[in-house]
Amino acid sequence: MILVTGATGNIGSKVLRRLSEAGVETRALSRDPRRGETPPHVDWVQADLSDPATLPPAFEGVDRLFLLTGNVRSMTQLQKNAIDEAVAAGVDQVVKLSARGAQPASKSAIARWHHEVEIHLKASGLSWTMLRPHVFMQNLLDQAGRVRREGTIRAAAGDGRIPFIDTRDITNVAATVLTDPVEEHASQTHLLTGGVALDYNQVASLLGTVTDQEVSYVAESLGEARTRLRTKDLPDWLIDSKLALAEYQRAGGDTARVTHDVFDVTGRPPRSLIQFAYDHRRVFTEHDVASAAGGAVPVA
Numbered sequence: 533m534i535l536v537t538g539a540t541g542n543i544g545s546k547v548l549r550r551l552s553e554a555g556v557e558t559r560a561l562s563r564d565p566r567r568g569e570t571p572p573h574v575d576w577v578q579a580d581l582s583d584p585a586t587l588p589p590a591f592e593g594v595d596r597l598f599l600l601t602g603n604v605r606s607m608t609q610l611q612k613n614a615i616d617e618a619v620a621a622g623v624d625q626v627v628k629l630s631a632r633g634a635q636p637a638s639k640s641a642i643a644r645w646h647h648e649v650e651i652h653l654k655a656s657g658l659s660w661t662m663l664r665p666h667v668f669m670q671n672l673l674d675q676a677g678r679v680r681r682e683g684t685i686r687a688a689a690g691d692g693r694i695p696f697i698d699t700r701d702i703t704n705v706a707a708t709v710l711t712d713p714v715e716e717h718a719s720q721t722h723l724l725t726g727g728v729a730l731d732y733n734q735v736a737s738l739l740g741t742v743t744d745q746e747v748s749y750v751a752e753s754l755g756e757a758r759t760r761l762r763t764k765d766l767p768d769w770l771i772d773s774k775l776a777l778a779e780y781q782r783a784g785g786d787t788a789r790v791t792h793d794v795f796d797v798t799g800r801p802p803r804s805l806i807q808f809a810y811d812h813r814r815v816f817t818e819h820d821v822a823s824a825a826g827g828a829v830p831v832a
């Protein structure tokens with residue numbers, strides 16, 4: 533039995549589908565299971581990682597745990613609660629969705645929080661595997677409206693190159709690790725990137741090719757990006773984390789490094805950004821498709 537947290541989200545929902553296709557008995561955890569799909573072999577359980585009293589029924593009989601929560605202020609506590617319950621329930625393996633930059637001294641709070649959870653998991657005595665993805669290609673869907681309206685994308689990454697990864701590849705890695713023998717990935721950290729690092733000028737050019745229009749990159753200063761992000765009503769810690777990431781991307785170096793981990797785990801090369809753009813072409817070109825999808829389109 534595999535327990536999937538974050539099961540209503542971008543990655544967890546796709547992990548569910550992959551496990552279902554593989555015929556694996558899977559339990560999906562959500563605070564509101566009515567929001568989720570129920571493919572074959574999947575059962576939903578209602579639980580809240582912020583409330584440990586709700587967790588024992590969700591973890592009963594579970595062999596493996598996929599651990600993910602969104603970027604919320606309480607992320608470390610939510611995930612530590614899940615790890616502690618996994619210990620109590622005798623779970624064999626925890627696969628944690630972390631982040632590329634998970635380091636104790638990161639300027640990004642999100643990266644520091646992921647690191648803190650990783651340390652807690654390593655100290656738990658459970659068998660662990662960390663998945664550390666780089667920036668999701670799907671983040672570009674947030675810019676689809678701007679692409680349609682004015683033929684631009686905006687970022688504060690300067691001309692830094694980023695090995696964007698398609699969340700479908702992260703999903704395939706997660707499903708593989710969760711169904712391979714536990715010892716094959718035990719105590720391993722997989723750094724997940726796309727196959728090539730691109731700067732935003734190159735991203736704009738590819739989006740222009742796919743959408744048959746001129747798309748240009750508006751390179752923002754960090755201050756301009758902060759002003760734009762403030763209009764979205766985001767908390768300061770999240771804005772600060774996004775801008776810290778942009779600073780790393782501007783500086784280049786290790787953040788542009790491409791890894792082979794997607795291929796090594798799944799036997800398939802990661803999807804390219806041009807393939808991602810074609811698969812989501814209608815979101816970048818048709819207003820109705822984008823509105824219905826709410827900006828996050830789970831194209832299979």
Ligand SMILES: NC(=O)c1ccc[n+]([C@@H]2O[C@H](COP(=O)([O-])OP(=O)(O)OC[C@H]3O[C@@H](n4cnc5c(N)ncnc54)[C@H](OP(=O)(O)O)[C@@H]3O)[C@@H](O)[C@H]2O)c1
Pocket residue numbers: 537538539540541542543544561562563564565567579580581582600601602603604610629630631632642665666667668671
């Ligand atoms: N975007 C990027 O470029 C990027 C890059 C690297 C790493 N990451 C990491 O990826 C993760 C986000 O993945 P995603 O986009 O798939 O997430 P998402 O779509 O935002 O989904 C978040 C999930 O967390 C669950 N959740 C939140 N609070 C919960 C609680 N108290 N109890 C139980 N479940 C709770 C939600 O479930 P319910 O609401 O149904 O309860 C939901 O399914 C973050 O950790 C982020 O740091 C992102």
